[in-house]
Amino acid sequence: MVGTGALLLVVTACAGQDMPTGRPGGSTGSVSVPAPASPSPSASVLPAPPEPNPPGKPRLTVPEGSTQVPADKIDATALPAGFPREVWTANGGTVLNIRAQEGGCGHALGEAAEQAADHVVVNLSETKAQTNQMCTMDIRYPVISVALAAPLDQRTVVLKTTPPK
Numbered sequence: 477m478v479g480t481g482a483l484l485l486v487v488t489a490c491a492g493q494d495m496p497t498g499r500p501g502g503s504t505g506s507v508s509v510p511a512p513a514s515p516s517p518s519a520s521v522l523p524a525p526p527e528p529n530p531p532g533k534p535r536l537t538v539p540e541g542s543t544q545v546p547a548d549k550i551d552a553t554a555l556p557a558g559f560p561r562e563v564w565t566a567n568g569g570t571v572l573n574i575r576a577q578e579g580g581c582g583h584a585l586g587e588a589a590e591q592a593a594d595h596v597v598v599n600l601s602e603t604k605a606q607t608n609q610m611c612t613m614d615i616r617y618p619v620i621s622v623a624l625a626a627p628l629d630q631r632t633v634v635l636k637t638t639p640p641k
Contacts, residue, residue, distance in 0.1 A: 535619050542566045542573050545633055551595070554636040560617055561635070569627030574635070576620045578602050580611030585641060586622040595632040598622055604640040 542564035552561040560575035576584035582602035590597035600620075605611050 535621075538564050538573055538575075538619050539566055539621075545572075545628070549630070549632050551632055551634040554634070555600075556637065559637070563633050563635070564619075565628050566621075569629060570624050572596070572598065572622045572624060572628065572633065573619050574598060574600065574622060574633075575617055576600050577615060577617055579615045580613060581605035581609055582611075582640060584616075584618050584620050586620040588622050588624055589636075590634075591625050593631070595634050596624060596628065597634045597636060599636050599638045601638040602640045 543566070545563040545565060547561075550561060550563050552559070555561065559577055562575035564573040565571065566573055572586075572588075574586055576586060577600075578584040579602075582605055585601045585603060587599045587601075588596060589599045
């Protein structure tokens with residue numbers, strides 16, 4: 477009980493004093509930190525909007541304005557069990573945003589391998605980890621973008637996986 481009282485006395489006694497800080501050259505003294513200036517009403521305090529996601533670059537969220545492709549227009553029978561099966565269109569249907577899978581040091585990639593009148597085949601792969609590099613054992617589900625030569629319209633999206641590149 478006496479120790480707690482002594483500690484309380486020391487803490488309250490020091491609370492009102494400027495605490496010395498070490499400075500280069502061995503001198504000590506109190507440090508005064510000015511309060512941050514408040515932004516003027518005309519200054520922008522909001523972050524800049526994110527830049528559009530170029531095809532092939534993964535992101536965590538589906539870009540705004542994307543339209544989900546109906547499940548009956550996605551052929552994911554060639555994908556491994558547990559692999560995501562979500563596809564959206566953007567930019568008038570000329571960009572596919574696809575939920576992919578990646579892990580460790582790898583990064584998801586997508587490529588429009590075939591573009592026929594009734595379907596589009598997208599090969600999903602992952603970059604290889606560099607040798608002699610330690611990698612985490614996590615699985616991530618980024619959204620990757622794949623450019624099409626023409627709008628998807630009523631074509632079916634066929635999703636396949638290919639070996640890491």
